[in-house]
Amino acid sequence: MIRKALAAMALLSASAVAAQAADPYLWLESVDSPRAMAWVNARNTYSTGILEADPNYAANYAAALAIGGAKDRIPTPAFVHGAVFNFWQDEEHLRGIWRTTTLDDYRSATPNWRTVLDIDALGKAEGKSWVWHGATCLDPSSAAA
Numbered sequence: 001m002i003r004k005a006l007a008a009m010a011l012l013s014a015s016a017v018a019a020q021a022a023d024p025y026l027w028l029e030s031v032d033s034p035r036a037m038a039w040v041n042a043r044n045t046y047s048t049g050i051l052e053a054d055p056n057y058a059a060n061y062a063a064a065l066a067i068g069g070a071k072d073r074i075p076t077p078a079f080v081h082g083a084v085f086n087f088w089q090d091e092e093h094l095r096g097i098w099r100t101t102t103l104d105d106y107r108s109a110t111p112n113w114r115t116v117l118d119i120d121a122l123g124k125a126e127g128k129s130w131v132w133h134g135a136t137c138l139d140p141s142s143a144a145a
Contacts, residue, residue: 032124041131045065065078068089069089069091071090073090075106075111078135079103080137081140082103083100083101083102083103084100084101084102084105084106084111085098085099085100085116085135086098086099086100086101086113087099087132087134088113092117092127093118093120094120095119095120095123095129095130095131096119096120096132097115097116097117097118097120098115098116098117098119098132098135099113099115099116100113100114100116101113101114101115104110119131119132
């Protein structure tokens with residue numbers, strides 16, 4: 001039984017090595033390499049050219065920007081320990097803000113949001129181009145005493 005398991009592991013390992021050797025794009029996994037970035041930039045230029053050549057591109061782009069920046073969007077709630085959180089992007093917050101309010105206030109026509117994290121301000125202060133990837137909150141009951 002153990003010999004069969006070891007043999008299977010060896011076979012899988014050998015096939016993984018062979019697959020890597022056969023992958024002509026393995027070098028793209030070095031995302032900071034000049035070669036990989038040159039390839040990405042070339043593909044972006046090619047794709048952008050095709051998109052912008054479409055006669056509907058300008059109108060579709062403007063419509064998408066208007067929808068994405070509309071002030072009357074419904075803020076998607078995330079409920080965390082009785083509070084309502086929301087990630088919001090608009091013309092003033094291109095990178096976005098993570099904000100919170102109470103459930104009762106969220107139910108009102110004009111919630112009073114409190115900014116928890118301003119991604120644009122953080123990027124400006126640190127000289128970085130931050131991107132929001134979400135928040136994970138620790139359950140207080142699971143925290144060590």
